[in-house]
Amino acid sequence: MQRAAQSVQLRQLASAVKKGDRVALARAITLAENDPSRAAALLAQVGPPGRAFVVGVTGPPGTGKSSLVDRLIGSYRQKGFRVGVIAIDPTSPITGGALLGDRVRMTRHAEDRSVFIRSMASRGWSGGLSRATTQVIRLMDAAGFDIVLLETVGIGQSDIEVVGVSHAVLVVLMPGLGDEIQVSKAGLMEVGDVYVVNKSDLEGADLMVVSLLSLFRGAPRSPPVLKVSALSGDGVDRLQEAIERLRSGFAAGDVALRLKSIRGMIIETARGTAMERLATLSDSSASELALRVMDGKITLEGAAARLAR
Ligand SMILES: Nc1nc2c(ncn2[C@@H]2O[C@H](COP(=O)(O)OP(=O)(O)OP(=O)(O)O)[C@@H](O)[C@H]2O)c(=O)[nH]1
Ligand SMILES: [Mg+2]
Incomplete structure (x- = not known):
């Protein structure tokens, strides 16, 4: 239900942006800066x-x-x-x-x-x-x-x-x-x-x-x-x-x-999204992977590939 409400909101926001509404544009930009996944959903509506x-x-x-x-x-x-x-x-x-x-x-x-x-x-x-x-x-x-x-x-x-x-x-x-x-x-x-x-x-x-x-x-x-x-x-x-x-x-x-x-x-x-993902993932996962690399269980390159995936 909440998701449905959000999608209506995004649709309304997209339509206001397309009408040139400045307040809506400012809100949409803030979304792009702070909330990548909602921004992607919004842009799907924008065309x-x-x-x-x-x-x-x-x-x-x-x-x-x-x-x-x-x-x-x-x-x-x-x-x-x-x-x-x-x-x-x-x-x-x-x-x-x-x-x-x-x-x-x-x-x-x-x-x-x-x-x-x-x-x-x-x-x-x-x-x-x-x-x-x-x-x-x-x-x-x-x-x-x-x-x-x-x-x-x-x-x-x-x-x-x-x-x-x-x-x-x-x-x-x-x-x-x-x-x-x-x-x-x-x-x-x-x-x-x-x-x-x-x-x-x-x-x-x-x-x-x-x-x-x-x-x-x-x-x-x-x-x-x-x-x-x-x-x-x-x-x-x-x-x-x-x-x-x-x-x-x-x-x-x-x-x-x-x-x-x-x-x-x-x-x-793609570059920005990948870097954002890495920034949120890397710390804890990298520590875990480091242990396994040290123990010779996986290669360092294999560990990096796993992080980047
Ligand atoms: N004499 C002279 N000064 C200028 C001219 N254009 C800009 N300036 C001055 O150069 C300085 C830098 O101008 P900005 O427009 O901020 O330069 P910018 O390239 O945007 O600077 P950054 O964004 O910090 O890289 C300011 O003090 C301006 O007033 C010009 O045509 N002649
Ligand atoms: Mg400047």
Whole structure:
């Protein structure tokens, strides 16, 4: 009986999310963060990934990703788009959706009902961040947001592989980051659809652009490199045009691009779920298995395989 009541509740919640109800969306996101199995049941009601274009915004700490996201929210709102934002913040604690500290610079749009911003702390998760983030993307999608901007620091540093789940990836850099080798070492050269040299109001931006272009010379692809100042707004229009060019294929029904992102979301959900499971299981079961490995009853690899199953 209780189960039946719960399933009615989830159905109602899913239907409210799909109508774009913000309170319902916030509740659904909290479920994704705190209750994986109910979140899965909810998402089954929500339906398959659909219309939202997911833009990953990544790059080293402090390059101005949040400031740029704030600008992009502004330009997309001018076009009448509804914008969802997920900021994965390595420092701030989970606060049930409240925006914390000066690291998140998008408060300008907090009152706009066509903008929904969620900050997710990467600290304090037992591996499930990638699963939860994927579900938040899908919830925003279901709630009718046209664009979802997903901000993360770096590549391979946050729990979610932003490149896999996004339809387009912006790599945000700034002058004085060090030489271009740092950029290639950080694995950033392979992943961007657009490279942004932000803080063009500071010295050294042209040099940064030149060194990026020279890195791509002779490479199999040559993504656009754009000079932008999130501070003054210079170059933001051109950045948005570049994103729109990437989005046009998606909007026209580019199946390969859709499949790529769904594939990434499956992987991230599976990875997160497996890690969450391991985190809850491992302690007691591992102690038991350790005894048996010590006694030579099973191999260490066999024990690990049992845990992972
Ligand atoms: N001069 C200048 N400063 C900028 C510009 N964009 C951002 N900043 C400043 O750079 C600092 C970092 O900006 P954020 O937008 O928080 O950068 P971020 O990449 O989101 O930072 P993390 O999320 O902490 O990695 C802030 O002090 C901003 O005010 C710009 O175009 N020019
Ligand atoms: Mg930021």
